[in-house]
Amino acid sequence: MVVQNFTVDLNKPLVFQVGHLGEAYQEWVHQPIVCKEGPRFFASDFWEFLTRTVWWVVPLIWLPVxxxxxAMSVQMGLVIPHVALMMVLxxxxxxxxxxxxxxxxxHINTKTYWGNTGHYLIHGCHHKHPMDGLRLxxxxxxxxxxxxPFYYTVKLMSTPTTAPALFGGGLLGYVIYDVTHYFLHHGQPTxxxxxxxxxxxxxxxxxxxxRGFGITSTLWDMVFGTLPGYKAAEKSSR
Structure with a gap:
């Protein structure tokens, strides 16, 4: 149920509030609050804990995977050059x-209670609090x-020997993406x-x-015509 003229209380857990914004949610969520301390999501300490992740956990967990x-592809007889090719792919x-x-x-547009709530959890929170280092x-x-599901999709697209290396490459791409994303917000690149x-x-x-949906590269923004305007990009760099 959408509450007319609803105002979000930033001092209370946000997740079950934002749905009440209805059509006003899109405007609200794209007005960023620049603060390194993120908001509380849930009243429950358990669910709140699950929403917070330090950046180094990503390579720590997923690089061994x-x-x-x-190694699975190598054990099945896939030669190293072919393994490298599958990983790059x-x-x-x-x-x-x-x-x-x-x-x-x-960036899907939502206006229903559960649509807004779901969007806020997966990405809206990042646009509202872009410097929240524990939710990047x-x-x-x-x-x-x-x-x-990603692994089984890869298995359908490839052979039994190439599937593990291909999936491993995709997973490595994800690690690079998440670490890069954190660095772009909190690092000082030289x-x-x-x-x-x-x-x-x-x-x-x-x-x-x-516009500008690419994180690790601008390739697909160029392919699909979603590059930001040149003048806007220049202004943002000043």
């Missing part, structure tokens, strides 16, 4: 998945659940490419939120 899947496929999820799922990477439990990506991503958050 990447190695395990790659997996990373490339991940960049398309990254773009597609960000554009078509994370995906919680491992949620990643594990999503890995299952290299030209990293500085460009930081400007590009912060432009998406603070100026043109319906």
């Amino acid at each position: 990447v190695c395990w899947f790659v 997996g990373i490339f496929i991940w960049t398309l998945v990254e773009y597609s999820l960000h554009r078509f799922l994370f 990477v995906f919680p491992p439990a949620a990643t594990a659940v999503l890995c299952v 290299g030209e490419v990293a500085r460009f990506l930081k400007r590009y991503h912060l432009n998406h958050h603070f100026r043109i939120q319906n």
